[in-house]
Amino acid sequence: MTQDQELRVLIARPMTAVVEARARAAFNVEIRQNTAPMSPAEMVASLREFDVVVPTLGDAYGAGIFAEVQAPRCRLLANFGVGYNHIDVEAARGAGVEVTNTPGAVTDATADIALTLMLMSARRAGEGERLVRSGGWQGWHPTQMLGLHLSGKKLGVVGLGRIGDAIARRAHFGFGMEITYVARSDKTTDYPAARAPDLLTMAAGVDILVIAVPGGAGTHHLINSEVLAAMQPHAHLINIARGEVVDQAALIAALQSGRIGGAGLDVYEFEPEVPEDLRALDQVTLLPHLGTATEEVRSAMGHIALDNVAACLAGEALPNPV
Numbered sequence: 001m002t003q004d005q006e007l008r009v010l011i012a013r014p015m016t017a018v019v020e021a022r023a024r025a026a027f028n029v030e031i032r033q034n035t036a037p038m039s040p041a042e043m044v045a046s047l048r049e050f051d052v053v054v055p056t057l058g059d060a061y062g063a064g065i066f067a068e069v070q071a072p073r074c075r076l077l078a079n080f081g082v083g084y085n086h087i088d089v090e091a092a093r094g095a096g097v098e099v100t101n102t103p104g105a106v107t108d109a110t111a112d113i114a115l116t117l118m119l120m121s122a123r124r125a126g127e128g129e130r131l132v133r134s135g136g137w138q139g140w141h142p143t144q145m146l147g148l149h150l151s152g153k154k155l156g157v158v159g160l161g162r163i164g165d166a167i168a169r170r171a172h173f174g175f176g177m178e179i180t181y182v183a184r185s186d187k188t189t190d191y192p193a194a195r196a197p198d199l200l201t202m203a204a205g206v207d208i209l210v211i212a213v214p215g216g217a218g219t220h221h222l223i224n225s226e227v228l229a230a231m232q233p234h235a236h237l238i239n240i241a242r243g244e245v246v247d248q249a250a251l252i253a254a255l256q257s258g259r260i261g262g263a264g265l266d267v268y269e270f271e272p273e274v275p276e277d278l279r280a281l282d283q284v285t286l287l288p289h290l291g292t293a294t295e296e297v298r299s300a301m302g303h304i305a306l307d308n309v310a311a312c313l314a315g316e317a318l319p320n321p322v
Helices: 017-026 040-049 063-067 089-094 107-122 125-134 162-175 199-205 225-230 248-256 295-314
Strands: 008-011 028-031 052-054 076-078 098-100 154-158 178-182 193-195 208-211 236-239 262-265 284-286
Touching: 008 040, 017 028, 017 295, 040 063, 052 295, 063 089, 076 295, 089 098, 098 295, 107 125, 107 162, 107 208, 107 236, 107 262, 107 284, 125 284, 154 162, 154 199, 162 178, 162 208, 178 199, 199 225, 225 248, 248 262
Parallel strands: 008 028, 008 052, 052 076, 076 098, 154 178, 154 208, 178 193, 208 236, 236 262, 262 284
Antiparallel strands: none
8 A cells, every 4th residue: 555645544652663664654654652541632633633543552442532523534443452442342333433453463472471470470480589689588498488389280261262272271281280261152172171160160279360351341350359269378360361350459458368379460450550559469470561562473463453454544344343
């Protein structure tokens, strides 16, 4: 596609060099340099002034934003990311705006971060690193910082979609873990996996509980005080999905009381805010939403988003509608 000065594209965050180069060569594009989410005023303006917008996590295109714009110029929100719970899809469609996402590219990188957090939390790696950096380590001894051995343990996966399946495969083939899962339907896997009757039953029987469901109203606070109370005292909770899937206050209370053994988090309920009560806990590993943070993956996501942009501007079928 040659650059068209009439059709305008807004990309809401800086992108990798290869994605930015493609976007500038192919479209009349404006790339917002601010790394923070767009303000309500910016989102309203984007719907009025651009033909396609490439938003991402934190750009809260809710019903109120669409209500502010009568007959928006924007025809597509080409979301950068698989999760799109920050966009009110029904309100968007009601305003004549389609929504796409970037599935597939994120699966392996996100699963890798889940395994990173599983190992770090179970083996107290974050706590140990802080000890060494503090200068307070006094040397090895037989009972120093004993953690949880992952090999052969039971893993419960909340949601066995693409990412949940990739996590389970790594855990089974890499660590010989026994896999159980909860999902809307039975899944066919190339490793032994049993579907649990319900979340509480699964939570009570596993050593590691990993969350791999989409965000949104249907999963808001899915992991609550009842689920945390059902977990075994040595068990660890891992969240690489969306922060609001976990009742963060309930998680903090469970950790402070020793109700569960630990947690590994890549996402937070009120991201990027991470409460001091959570940061103060030694038995929690905290990462800054690194799930897809590799150059290869972020570039692949960007190219998928641009494929959707190109299709929209050409009047073709969208590759990745949600």
